[in-house]
Amino acid sequence: xxxxxxxxxxxxxxxxxxxxxxxxxxxxxxxxxxxxxxxxxxxxxxxxxxxxxxxxxxxxxxxxxxxxxxxxxxxxxxxxxxxxxxxxxxxxxxxxxxxxxxxxxxxxxxxxxxxxxxxxxxxxxxxxxxxxxxxxxxxxxxxxxxxxxxxxxxxxxxxxxxxxxxxxxxxxxxxxxxxxxxxxxxxxxxxxxxxxxxxxxxxxxxxxxxxxxxxxxxxxxxxxxxxxxxxxxxxxxxxxxxxxxxxxxxxxxxxxxxxxxxxxxxxxxxxxxxxxxxxxxxxxxxxxxxxxxxxxxxxxxxxxxxxxxxxxxxxxxxxxxxxxxxxxxxxxxxxxxxxxxxxxxxxxxxxxxxxxxxxxxxxxxxxxxxxxxxxxxxxxxxxxxxxxxxxxxxxxxxxxxxxxxxxxxxxxxxxxxxxxxxxxxxxxxxxxxxxxxxxxxxxxxxxxxxxxxxxxxxxxxxxxxxxxxxxxxxxxxxxxxxxxxxxxxxxxxxxxxxxxxxxxxxxxxxxxxxxxxxxxxxxxxxxxxxxxxxxxxxxxxxxxxxxxxxxxxxxxxxxxxxxxxxxxxxxxxxxxxxx
Amino acid sequence: xxxxxxxxxxxxxxxxxxxxxxxxxxxxxxxxxxxxxxxxxxxxxxxxxxxxxxxxxxxxxxxxxxxxxxxxxxxxxxxxxxxxxxxxxxxxxxxxxxxxxxxxxxxxxxxxxxxxxxxxxxxxxxxxxxxxxxxxxxxxxxxxxxxxxxxxxxxxxxxxxxxxxxxxxxxxxxxxxxxxxxxxxxxxxxxxxxxxxxxxxxxxxxxxxxxxxxxxxxxxxxxxxxxxxxxxxxxxxxxxxxxxxxxxxxxxxxxxxxxxxxxxxxxxxxxxxxxxxxxxxxxxxxxxxxxxxxxxxxxxxxxxxxxxxxxxxxxx
Numbered sequence: 001x002x003x004x005x006x007x008x009x010x011x012x013x014x015x016x017x018x019x020x021x022x023x024x025x026x027x028x029x030x031x032x033x034x035x036x037x038x039x040x041x042x043x044x045x046x047x048x049x050x051x052x053x054x055x056x057x058x059x060x061x062x063x064x065x066x067x068x069x070x071x072x073x074x075x076x077x078x079x080x081x082x083x084x085x086x087x088x089x090x091x092x093x094x095x096x097x098x099x100x101x102x103x104x105x106x107x108x109x110x111x112x113x114x115x116x117x118x119x120x121x122x123x124x125x126x127x128x129x130x131x132x133x134x135x136x137x138x139x140x141x142x143x144x145x146x147x148x149x150x151x152x153x154x155x156x157x158x159x160x161x162x163x164x165x166x167x168x169x170x171x172x173x174x175x176x177x178x179x180x181x182x183x184x185x186x187x188x189x190x191x192x193x194x195x196x197x198x199x200x201x202x203x204x205x206x207x208x209x210x211x212x213x214x215x216x217x218x219x220x221x222x223x224x225x226x227x228x229x230x231x232x233x234x235x236x237x238x239x240x241x242x243x244x245x246x247x248x249x250x251x252x253x254x255x256x257x258x259x260x261x262x263x264x265x266x267x268x269x270x271x272x273x274x275x276x277x278x279x280x281x282x283x284x285x286x287x288x289x290x291x292x293x294x295x296x297x298x299x300x301x302x303x304x305x306x307x308x309x310x311x312x313x314x315x316x317x318x319x320x321x322x323x324x325x326x327x328x329x330x331x332x333x334x335x336x337x338x339x340x341x342x343x344x345x346x347x348x349x350x351x352x353x354x355x356x357x358x359x360x361x362x363x364x365x366x367x368x369x370x371x372x373x374x375x376x377x378x379x380x381x382x383x384x385x386x387x388x389x390x391x392x393x394x395x396x397x398x399x400x401x402x403x404x405x406x407x408x409x410x411x412x413x414x415x416x417x418x419x420x421x422x423x424x425x426x427x428x429x430x431x432x433x434x435x436x437x438x439x440x441x442x443x444x445x446x447x448x449x450x451x452x453x454x455x456x457x458x459x460x461x462x463x464x465x466x467x468x469x470x471x472x473x474x475x476x477x478x479x480x481x482x483x484x485x486x487x488x489x490x491x492x493x494x495x496x497x498x499x500x501x502x503x504x505x506x507x508x509x510x511x512x513x514x515x516x517x518x519x520x521x522x523x524x525x526x527x528x529x530x531x532x533x534x535x536x537x538x539x540x541x542x543x544x545x546x547x548x549x550x551x552x553x554x555x556x557x558x559x560x561x562x563x564x565x566x567x568x569x570x571x572x573x574x575x576x577x578x579x
Numbered sequence: 580x581x582x583x584x585x586x587x588x589x590x591x592x593x594x595x596x597x598x599x600x601x602x603x604x605x606x607x608x609x610x611x612x613x614x615x616x617x618x619x620x621x622x623x624x625x626x627x628x629x630x631x632x633x634x635x636x637x638x639x640x641x642x643x644x645x646x647x648x649x650x651x652x653x654x655x656x657x658x659x660x661x662x663x664x665x666x667x668x669x670x671x672x673x674x675x676x677x678x679x680x681x682x683x684x685x686x687x688x689x690x691x692x693x694x695x696x697x698x699x700x701x702x703x704x705x706x707x708x709x710x711x712x713x714x715x716x717x718x719x720x721x722x723x724x725x726x727x728x729x730x731x732x733x734x735x736x737x738x739x740x741x742x743x744x745x746x747x748x749x750x751x752x753x754x755x756x757x758x759x760x761x762x763x764x765x766x767x768x769x770x771x772x773x774x775x776x777x778x779x780x781x782x783x784x785x786x787x788x789x790x791x792x793x794x795x796x797x798x799x800x801x802x803x804x805x806x807x808x809x810x811x812x813x814x815x816x817x818x819x820x821x822x823x824x825x826x827x828x829x830x831x832x833x834x835x836x837x838x839x840x841x842x843x844x845x846x847x848x849x850x851x852x853x854x855x856x857x858x859x860x861x862x863x864x865x866x867x868x869x870x871x872x873x874x875x876x877x878x879x880x881x882x883x884x885x886x887x888x889x890x891x892x893x894x895x
Binding site: 233248252403404415421461 | 587588589590591592594596597599602603605606608609611612613614615616783784785787788789790791792793794798803806807
């Protein structure tokens with residue numbers, strides 16, 4: 001492609017200068033974005049990367065002036081094609097939105113109104129931007145927009161409602177709406193975070209070719225460094241409301257300068273599980289010299305965790321299995337439409353002291369397996385043996401005792417702790433329920449558990465809402481460990497966490513496994529995490545295990561097409577990194 | 580295409596500007612806080628809370644120690660020679676046609692109104708919590724039976740039901756019977772509120788975690804689900820206390836409430852209506868007492884609701 005450099009090309013399409021955004025709270029104004037600078041030229045793509053609370057989404061929302069009620073731009077300039085948006089009134093902004101800047105929101109599930117048909121909502125967007133007038137023209141354009149967005153049978157699907165669309169299709173609709181008026185700039189706020197990896201890949205490929213064909217400049221927000229580097233030429237790394245590093249994405253990945261970026265690169269599972277490991281080692285030593293304080297200890301080296309586990313597996317493979325699952329099937333009766341087989345005669349074994357990952361996309365039945373193992377869901381047919389005992393025939397007192405040997409950690413750190421019970425009572429509950437020890441020994445055990453998950457003992461009297469997601473997940477792990485179980489079932493236990501916290505929890509899990517000889521069943525949708533935590537992998541698709549093998553074998557030599565698709569969809573895997 | 584990527588400036592912020600902090604560090608010295616502690620901290624700052632709290636305390640004091648507020652005798656404070664008399668020393672609000680001290684009657688009537696209110700509230704709360712909690716938590720046929728039962732009671736307006744009950748039981752008109760008559764038909768709305776909340780809470784992960792620990796169903800209900808569902812019930816209950824006081828006054832006014840020998844605001848208002856033209860204040864004063872009491876409980880309910888639901892507050 002040959003594009004001549006014109007005057008238009010020289011001027012950035014978007015220039016953010018020293019942007020400041022504050023939120024009014026009970027304790028005064030809190031700065032969410034503090035002096036952010038972004039320069040983006042026509043036809044380029046830029047990704048803002050950061051963890052939750054870094055101000056990345058706030059920056060994006062400030063650019064189209066869609067900040068929530070208590071938020072306000074308190075300083076700086078936002079120049080779109082040379083025109084300052086901060087000075088514009090709400091009315092003038094309405095003109096800019098859609099035609100000047102398109103926006104694709106994060107959650108495709110909640111951003112389409114469930115009571116209106118897809119066609120109605122797309123037509124509404126088209127009318128609002130004044131792209132077409134007249135009923136027929138609007139409808140024709142709506143079909144065109146949806147076709148562009150990758151919905152082939154658009155004319156037929158126009159009359160359908162959001163609930164009849166899958167997550168991926170809804171996101172296509174939202175992308176189509178964002179691009180309907182051919183905006184100069186498209187802002188996508190975590191456009192695929194709620195989607196399965198394979199769907200994510202297709203959607204991002206499509207978004208890329210669409211913006212290229214239309215000449216739209218793309219700015220997107222993500223928490224995934226690998227994804228950002230793969231999809232954007234330019235990277236802006238944000239931390240605590242500031243830009244800590246920006247520049248060409250390849251350069252930043254290969255040569256991160258700011259200690260925070262180094263941390264991120266080291267901890268990103270999609271990158272770390274591949275060839276970046278060697279360079280992390282070097283980096284870590286450098287940092288130790290530069291910042292001898294706490295930061296060095298925080299750089300997480302996933303390689304050493306992986307190595308430590310490899311030894312443990314070798315020893316464990318000779319012992320009797322902790323869990324045996326044979327021909328396990330679960331059929332749900334669905335009102336009106338017959339039966340749905342969520343789990344379809346699967347079999348696997350987990351050796352004591354090892355980790356088996358159950359990987360699959362949403363709807364693959366992986367969480368149902370976890371619930372059946374925990375006896376929270378009845379088995380339709382098949383057998384589950386825990387420590388040689390058949391789970392189906394275990395009831396009453398025996399089941400009560402068995403429960404103490406097998407404990408879960410769930411996905412949502414905000415839902416898995418009772419918000420009205422303090423941390424001490426929460427961790428102590430298993431001991432109390434099972435009548436372990438006296439009040440004093442229980443208290444001592446709670447403190448010991450807090451220490452095991454590296455949390456200060458002062459947390460005993462505190463409540464879950466004061467803690468971060470990662471800390472809550474530690475509490476959940478401590479509660480799971482209270483009765484000294486042999487098996488821990490981790491159902492998407494790190495999926496909701498920021499990468500750095502995720503890496504920290506993964507390390508904690510690995511340490512605890514080595515220390516307490518735990519058996520993990522690790523359920524996840526994220527293959528990238530699997531490599532750093534699991535010894536064996538079972539890949540699930542539509543209720544069936546399609547591939548089961550040791551982790552390295554699955555990654556190096558996948559047998560099934562589906563596994564290959566999943567592996568290819570890990571963002572950032574294809575990026576060359578200098579060692 | 581000119582490769583712009585290579586000549587992009589590589590910007591690195593000085594480390595001092597955003598010093599790294601430990602990943603996921605704990606704020607060690609913060610005070611414990613949960614929904615209730617936060618709500619209390621929030622309420623403390625609101626004038627409306629303090630105004631309604633002072634009024635409620637005052638009403639309760641008057642109800643328990645009426646003799647501290649008036650020198651008039653509790654039983655027999657009506658002397659015909661004072662008929663329709665104006666305010667005098669010790670009798671600040673004047674007299675009714677029967678020569679009764681208006682202020683003294685209001686003071687002694689407080690305990691009647693308040694006890695009806697409290698008794699009804701206790702009844703409504705107990706029935707509502709039991710029915711709502713069991714229906715919501717256990718589901719299935721228990722839910723069907725309990726919810727339909729609630730619907731039956733709900734379909735009859737409780738004032739109408741109370742009128743009928745009190746007319747039938749005309750020999751047994753006293754505070755307890757009146758409270759039962761009002762409360763027996765007023766609980767379904769509380770049960771519905773709680774049931775909906777329990778349906779939401781019982782699917783939480785922490786309930787699943789407790790089940791996996793081997794905690795019994797009933798203990799999960801009492802320990803984990805109920806405490807997390809009770810907030811809206813408290814709001815509804817506070818407001819239902821006000822409604823019960825109004826109901827008592829309405830029934831007494833209609834002549835099916837408490838017998839006229841019992842001092843209550845409803846009876847006072849009822850008796851004063853005949854003298855509305857000649858001595859309107861005899862009707863207005865007890866009405867004011869009723870309004871202030873009802874208003875302070877409703878205000879308290881509003882404050883509690885706002886404190887328990889910060890989201891609703893932020894949107895205003």
